[in-house]
Amino acid sequence: xxxxxxxxxxxxxxxxxxxxxxxxxxxxxxxxxxxxxxxxxxxxxxxxxxxxxxxxxxxxxxxxxxxxxxxxxxxxxxxxxxxxxxxxxxxxxxxxxxxxxxxxxxxxxxxxxxxxxxxxxxxxxxxxxxxxxxxxxxxxxxxxxxxxxxxxxxxxxxxxxxxxxxxxxxxxxxxx
Amino acid sequence: xxxxxxxxxxxxxxxxxxxxxxxxxxxxxxxxxxxxxxxxxxxxxxxxxxxxxxxxxxxxxxxxxxxxxxxxxxxxxxxxxxxxxxxxxxxxxxxxxxxxxxxxxxxxxxxxxxxxxxxxxxxxxxxxxxxxxxxxxxxxxxxxxxxxxxxxxxxxxxxxxxxxxxxxxxxxxxxxxxxxxxxxxxxxxxxxxxxxxxxxxxxxxxxxxxxxxxxxxxxxxxxxxxxxxxxxxxxxxxxxxxxxxxxxxxxxxxxxxxxxxxxxxxxxxx
Numbered sequence: 001x002x003x004x005x006x007x008x009x010x011x012x013x014x015x016x017x018x019x020x021x022x023x024x025x026x027x028x029x030x031x032x033x034x035x036x037x038x039x040x041x042x043x044x045x046x047x048x049x050x051x052x053x054x055x056x057x058x059x060x061x062x063x064x065x066x067x068x069x070x071x072x073x074x075x076x077x078x079x080x081x082x083x084x085x086x087x088x089x090x091x092x093x094x095x096x097x098x099x100x101x102x103x104x105x106x107x108x109x110x111x112x113x114x115x116x117x118x119x120x121x122x123x124x125x126x127x128x129x130x131x132x133x134x135x136x137x138x139x140x141x142x143x144x145x146x147x148x149x150x151x152x153x154x155x156x157x158x159x160x161x162x163x164x165x166x167x168x169x170x171x172x173x174x175x176x
Numbered sequence: 177x178x179x180x181x182x183x184x185x186x187x188x189x190x191x192x193x194x195x196x197x198x199x200x201x202x203x204x205x206x207x208x209x210x211x212x213x214x215x216x217x218x219x220x221x222x223x224x225x226x227x228x229x230x231x232x233x234x235x236x237x238x239x240x241x242x243x244x245x246x247x248x249x250x251x252x253x254x255x256x257x258x259x260x261x262x263x264x265x266x267x268x269x270x271x272x273x274x275x276x277x278x279x280x281x282x283x284x285x286x287x288x289x290x291x292x293x294x295x296x297x298x299x300x301x302x303x304x305x306x307x308x309x310x311x312x313x314x315x316x317x318x319x320x321x322x323x324x325x326x327x328x329x330x331x332x333x334x335x336x337x338x339x340x341x342x343x344x345x346x347x348x349x350x351x352x353x354x355x356x357x358x359x360x361x362x363x364x365x366x367x368x369x370x371x372x373x374x375x376x377x378x379x380x381x382x383x384x385x386x387x388x389x390x391x392x393x394x395x396x397x398x399x400x401x402x403x404x405x406x407x408x409x410x411x412x413x414x415x416x417x418x419x420x421x422x423x424x425x426x427x428x429x430x431x432x433x434x435x436x437x438x439x440x441x442x443x444x445x446x
Contacts (some may be wrong), residue, residue, distance in 0.1 A: 005320065012312045012321050016328040019305065023332065027339040043285035044292070045308070047301040049336040050343040052355065058364045084367045088426040093204040095426065097211055100218075100294050102364060128226050128293055136217050156363070163363065 022046055058156035059105040060165060063137045066148040066173055073143055075152065078136075080105075101136060104129045105153045109168045125172060134174055148173035179446075183322045186443035187313065188267045190329060191277075193436035194306055195263035197429055198280050201300065202257035205287075206250065213246050218294075220244045226293045244290050256283035277311040299429045305332050306436060329440035334397040336434075341393025350390060353383030359425075366424055389417070400445050407445035411438055 023046055026033065030048040037046055062075040080102050082094045108129050124130050137151040150173045154165035211217045220241070223229065229240060242248050259276040266272045284304050288296040306329060313325035344350040349358060360366050360375050360382065375382040392413055399410035415438075418431040 006318075008316050009318055009320050012316050013324050015312060016309060016324060019308070020328060020331055020335070023305070023335055027335065042289055042292070043304070044288040044296040044301050045285070045304060047298065047305075048343075049298065049302070049339045051298070051340045052344070052359055058362050081364050081367050084426065086423075089422045089428045090200065091204070092426050092428060093207040096204060096208050097217055103295055131222070132217070132294075135215075135222060139217070 019045070057106060057109070058163075059102060059109070059168070060154045060156075061101060061105060061133070061137070061151060062154065063140060063149055063151045065143045065146050066150070067143065067145040068147045069145065070147075076140070078140060097136075101133070104133055105169075108133065109153055109155060112169060130171070134171065138174065138176060142176065146176050148175050150174070181439065181442050181446060183319070183326060183443060184268075186326055186439040187310065187322060189439035190306065190326075190436050191263050191267035191273070191310055193432055193439075194280075194303060194310070195260045195267070195276075197299065197303055197432035197436065198260035198284075199257060199264065200432065201303075201429055202253050202260060205253050206257065209246075209250060212249055220246065220249070223290070223293060228292050243286065249290070252283050252286065255279055259283075274311070274314040277307055277314050281307045281311050299427075299433050302336065303433045303436075306433065326440040326443050329437050330400055330444040333434065333437040333441060334400065337393045337396035341390050341396070344386075344390045345394065350386060353386045356386035356389065357382040368424065371424065392417075399441055402445070404446055407441070411441065414438065 026037065026046040027048040027050075030037070030050075059080065061078045061080060063078065064075045065073045067073070078101075080098045082088075082092075082098060088095075108124070108127075111129075112124060125134075133151060133153075138149060151171045152167060153169040155168040157164050157166045205212075208218075211219075213219055214221045223244070224237070224240070229237065232240070243252065256279060259279040262269070262272040262276040263280065266276075281304065284300055284307060287300055288304070291297065309325045309328050309332075313321050344355055347355060349355045357375055357379060361372050363372075366372065392410070396410055396414075399407040402410070415435060418434050422428040422431040
């Protein structure tokens with residue numbers, strides 16, 4: 001014999017049904033409602049799983065130092081691609097930082113391209129992503145006599161198999 | 177011998193596989209503890225200046241200063257990791273099971289909140305839906321709620337696959353069959369030159385694989401209605417698909433969270 005459905009059960013079922021419905025709506029209209037979800041979905045409970053629908057560009061991050069005698073060091077490449085190892089299948093903590101740096105570089109380059117010539121582009125060094133990249137670059141090993149450090153983002157432009165990079169962004173010099 | 181999976185067994189295995197993800201993710205974040213120190217890349221001192229946090233009311237900011245500062249954050253991650261161990265070993269325990277899911281849900285939500293200026297991690301967003309459903313079922317463990325919880329998990333997984341499949345389908349690069357090749361030829365995503373060289377030599381194989389991926393992702397909901405033994409084909413494809421992604425793209429955590437939903441799919445589909 002069926003037991004009557006309780007109010008608690010109805011409440012839980014409604015919660016799960018609502019979550020599923022909102023997820024479907026978010027998958028359909030995520031671009032249109034992005035401003036609303038950014039503001040109200042603080043814990044990011046809604047998600048649209050548009051995995052690999054568009055491939056982000058490849059970048060490399062470089063820095064160089066200005067020394068107290070006004071000379072410059074050569075550009076140093078910071079690897080954002082840790083060498084592939086079999087255990088990365090289970091354990092890959094390096095990805096946490098390198099993946100975030102890569103996303104920030106992509107956001108900075110694509111954001112600048114969209115806002116080219118605007119005040120927002122001129123004030124890019126006040127933005128969080130610029131300062132986060134700058135902070136990361138400043139943490140790299142110091143050259144003796146360091147007076148300032150500058151970073152550069154290069155975008156991969158070559159054909160598959162013959163990688164070539166072109167400059168996509170260059171920062172100001174920042175004191176250590 | 178019956179091969180039927182009961183609702184309780186399905187809940188148990190969903191919880192255990194989810195716990196593996198929670199353990200790996202918490203351990204990886206604790207391993208990166210230097211990045212969370214003051215002055216570190218994810219340090220709270222810099223993060224709290226972001227408008228997303230700076231615009232909150234003062235009492236909220238004070239609470240966040242305690243939770244998100246180095247010590248508070250490490251303690252929370254440690255607690256999340258320990259909850260993962262509890263869920264892995266005692267998924268049905270009336271206290272540890274429910275408390276573990278509650279901690280994993282709250283800590284996972286805070287991980288997304290703290291990470292907001294950088295963008296929340298996809299696998300954690302998916303894991304939160306699974307954790308939320310399991311938590312609700314743990315609080316109201318009746319037969320009806322248990323079955324609805326498993327149905328929710330199965331449908332949520334189908335929505336994720338269909339969304340991924342359809343967005344690839346409407347993308348011109350994927351429609352031309354180039355989408356997968358773009359991923360494989362990206363040295364940032366796949367630093368395996370030999371694999372990239374193989375697909376440069378045989379681009380047709382890449383295109384066929386791209387269309388197969390789109391097709392199976394879009395058709396995945398059929399797993400729920402195809403019945404045995406056909407639904408197993410979708411699940412075997414899913415395991416191979418996520419394992420390949422884990423090995424090649426080094427997105428191992430995706431494997432655990434998505435495969436954690438498969439016991440629910442088996443229960444609904446059988």
